[in-house]
Amino acid sequence: MSGSRVVIVGGGFGGLYAARALGGAPVEVTVVDRTNHHVFQPLLYQVATASLSPSQIAYPIRGVLRRQRNTRVALAVVAGVDVAGRRVVLRDGALPYDFLILAAGARHSYFAHPEWEARAPGLKTLDDALTIRDRILLAFERAELEPDADRRRALLTFVVVGGGPTGVELAGAIGEIACKVMTRDFRRIDTRATRTILVEAGPRILPAFPPRLAAEAERSLERLCVEVRTGEAVTRLENGTVWLGTRPVPAGTVLWAAGVAPSPIARSLGVPLDRLGRVVVNADLTVPGHPEVFVIGDLAALAGRDGRPLPGLAPVAIQEGEHAARNVLRAVRGEAPRPFRYRDRGTMATIGRAAAVVDLGHLRLAGYPAWLLWCFIHILWLIGFRNRFLVMMEWAWAYLRFERSARLIVRGGDDVTMAFRSPPG
Amino acid sequence: MSGSRVVIVGGGFGGLYAARALGGAPVEVTVVDRTNHHVFQPLLYQVATASLSPSQIAYPIRGVLRRQRNTRVALAVVAGVDVAGRRVVLRDGALPYDFLILAAGARHSYFAHPEWEARAPGLKTLDDALTIRDRILLAFERAELEPDADRRRALLTFVVVGGGPTGVELAGAIGEIACKVMTRDFRRIDTRATRTILVEAGPRILPAFPPRLAAEAERSLERLCVEVRTGEAVTRLENGTVWLGTRPVPAGTVLWAAGVAPSPIARSLGVPLDRLGRVVVNADLTVPGHPEVFVIGDLAALAGRDGRPLPGLAPVAIQEGEHAARNVLRAVRGEAPRPFRYRDRGTMATIGRAAAVVDLGHLRLAGYPAWLLWCFIHILWLIGFRNRFLVMMEWAWAYLRFERSARLIVRGGDDVTMAFRSPPG
Numbered sequence: 001m002s003g004s005r006v007v008i009v010g011g012g013f014g015g016l017y018a019a020r021a022l023g024g025a026p027v028e029v030t031v032v033d034r035t036n037h038h039v040f041q042p043l044l045y046q047v048a049t050a051s052l053s054p055s056q057i058a059y060p061i062r063g064v065l066r067r068q069r070n071t072r073v074a075l076a077v078v079a080g081v082d083v084a085g086r087r088v089v090l091r092d093g094a095l096p097y098d099f100l101i102l103a104a105g106a107r108h109s110y111f112a113h114p115e116w117e118a119r120a121p122g123l124k125t126l127d128d129a130l131t132i133r134d135r136i137l138l139a140f141e142r143a144e145l146e147p148d149a150d151r152r153r154a155l156l157t158f159v160v161v162g163g164g165p166t167g168v169e170l171a172g173a174i175g176e177i178a179c180k181v182m183t184r185d186f187r188r189i190d191t192r193a194t195r196t197i198l199v200e201a202g203p204r205i206l207p208a209f210p211p212r213l214a215a216e217a218e219r220s221l222e223r224l225c226v227e228v229r230t231g232e233a234v235t236r237l238e239n240g241t242v243w244l245g246t247r248p249v250p251a252g253t254v255l256w257a258a259g260v261a262p263s264p265i266a267r268s269l270g271v272p273l274d275r276l277g278r279v280v281v282n283a284d285l286t287v288p289g290h291p292e293v294f295v296i297g298d299l300a301a302l303a304g305r306d307g308r309p310l311p312g313l314a315p316v317a318i319q320e321g322e323h324a325a326r327n328v329l330r331a332v333r334g335e336a337p338r339p340f341r342y343r344d345r346g347t348m349a350t351i352g353r354a355a356a357v358v359d360l361g362h363l364r365l366a367g368y369p370a371w372l373l374w375c376f377i378h379i380l381w382l383i384g385f386r387n388r389f390l391v392m393m394e395w396a397w398a399y400l401r402f403e404r405s406a407r408l409i410v411r412g413g414d415d416v417t418m419a420f421r422s423p424p425g
Numbered sequence: 426m427s428g429s430r431v432v433i434v435g436g437g438f439g440g441l442y443a444a445r446a447l448g449g450a451p452v453e454v455t456v457v458d459r460t461n462h463h464v465f466q467p468l469l470y471q472v473a474t475a476s477l478s479p480s481q482i483a484y485p486i487r488g489v490l491r492r493q494r495n496t497r498v499a500l501a502v503v504a505g506v507d508v509a510g511r512r513v514v515l516r517d518g519a520l521p522y523d524f525l526i527l528a529a530g531a532r533h534s535y536f537a538h539p540e541w542e543a544r545a546p547g548l549k550t551l552d553d554a555l556t557i558r559d560r561i562l563l564a565f566e567r568a569e570l571e572p573d574a575d576r577r578r579a580l581l582t583f584v585v586v587g588g589g590p591t592g593v594e595l596a597g598a599i600g601e602i603a604c605k606v607m608t609r610d611f612r613r614i615d616t617r618a619t620r621t622i623l624v625e626a627g628p629r630i631l632p633a634f635p636p637r638l639a640a641e642a643e644r645s646l647e648r649l650c651v652e653v654r655t656g657e658a659v660t661r662l663e664n665g666t667v668w669l670g671t672r673p674v675p676a677g678t679v680l681w682a683a684g685v686a687p688s689p690i691a692r693s694l695g696v697p698l699d700r701l702g703r704v705v706v707n708a709d710l711t712v713p714g715h716p717e718v719f720v721i722g723d724l725a726a727l728a729g730r731d732g733r734p735l736p737g738l739a740p741v742a743i744q745e746g747e748h749a750a751r752n753v754l755r756a757v758r759g760e761a762p763r764p765f766r767y768r769d770r771g772t773m774a775t776i777g778r779a780a781a782v783v784d785l786g787h788l789r790l791a792g793y794p795a796w797l798l799w800c801f802i803h804i805l806w807l808i809g810f811r812n813r814f815l816v817m818m819e820w821a822w823a824y825l826r827f828e829r830s831a832r833l834i835v836r837g838g839d840d841v842t843m844a845f846r847s848p849p850g
Contacts, residue, residue, distance in 0.1 A: 036834045058833050066609050075563075075570070075834075142500075144499070145518075187497040409461045
């Protein structure tokens, strides 16, 4: 096969759906990612809170694309794009392309405080999720051994920064673990005394949802012992203490779910970026002056039909990926590209084990019915993932037994797991 | 409850079965471990070779002991034992005891070369298994991107040092991945060209098994493209090269399954150790001069009925744990302790997906029947583990689909996964 070379940067939803749409087409496809797996991001918070294990929501990119003989996969770090030379610059080498689909995604933004990242990890990758899982589980373990009551209270205080869907899901899941799941596990501490604080600088949580659903979500969170603090911002972050405005709150664990920082690869394109650092794309998803370069997903800034920017959600990335792939094939055939139109099928967020909010436009649900719908849609969506059936079994089991199946501290802080290797003396 | 205080160091097979045997008894039990989970070690190599994920073979110690109201669990690093003061010294604090059951286990021994550990990881913990999994998967990824044929060949060479059950199982599983499982995943490399070398310094592999079964195992390994090299020892280990005798073999991945180094906690007891560093225990599993201190599992040196030392196997640790617990309860009741007798029910090792060797004394099997028996016994043995059914499902699925379910590089070498966080420029 010696057709046009298409390089896809990123194996997230956008990149993977673009690659699949090019399967069997007369082009040579290369997918580059810095990890070897695709992550089903909507369930990442369940790994972070020990409900699911990594292999249940992640799958090797090679495995997904194994049968596409025109597609190869490279595990490599992309340093930038040489737009004039039409090649993707790797940390070690380069990949020439005729068409580029850039789907490198985003991480959390710590605004003017990059040093906060180490103290308040965000949740974008499997590695992040395992870091957060270890921190949450270790906080309870340390509290159990802590003789001082004040320090114990601080260890049992969890602050989640950012009231969007990720923050709501994380806070709800932590509240649920503490209030309902782990109550019988410890002897000295009462995990029900755990404080989980969800901080949102804006006037309400879930700003992308209708106010009624956001209010429902807030009530569901409160039933899971989560304190919701709107209109408060983090002003300072030290080890063991987070400042909300001028007030210090001793907290052993701070998690970050606020702000978005697009991949720095965007800057190397030399095209206009928006205020957040995303690439401002044409209606056909190409960048100005380069009809061979497509940018999709969280890295692209594009307005929807209502003039508001399209949100950083999996359905947007998927539809853009498929559209970019079709535009590549149109260009190969000498046809004109078509503009992208997002078909909004709704948004949803889940709060703990049996509550959620769902906004499908014409249908707005909260509580248990919304949660059932959430489960149903997410399990359907796992189609193509081999482990859909196994995840369903695992969920059913966890639901019935009210257990956390993946409550393992694997890396556990070097102080704990590494101690054996360098014995004293 | 204010009975005698029993401290158990280690949550492996020995420690956990000792703790369970003390459930409901009129004693206060504390289990100390540096990790929060018990690992089903006989299946650890399946995590290392991406067949199972960590949560399928590990379970939180708190979860196992949750219903034992007389038992608490402490996640802590033990620095040593103060035998005279009757307390376990933690890195941060101390635990006083009336009875101690020391089950701190062993790691691999690198003999006179502790610096080899970083170059050739061993397989004792979940953390080890994930390290090995990442290295194996990354070797194939790097080979796929490597333009130089010699370096590619070195990256596709795996050396497993040590021909005991762990080495045999590891080498067989690597050979199987390369020869059978991943053949369709890559475009540039042919994974069937992978060299897997099993090195054993002694005259044959599986010295604890009868010669006929060891020979069968060797034939099974060769069918999985594994080269078996007996009578050869590793004399030097550099990055990228392992010396077998005087001959250098370029090898990207070296794994260590030779030798045993008991926990250094043993030394703090101040009692005689054997040549390997294990505590020489009395027939009742106590240490000389201290009827309140029991040592069990891989840390204990005790001769079986035939005069040969008991092997470092799970069944030995389990039976010793239960026996030590019963002797503690006898002492509490003012009764004399009883000597321990090991009931040998057989040993087994598995080679890849459909071959194994089983030695039950009166029944010796090899090949497919042995493998079926191995599966059956290990699934039965998982009783008490909540995920027995799920593991069975996962195995059945993997067997039918010939897939690796957990083929994720999560930590993936800092150079790969961390790159995004500190972008160039």
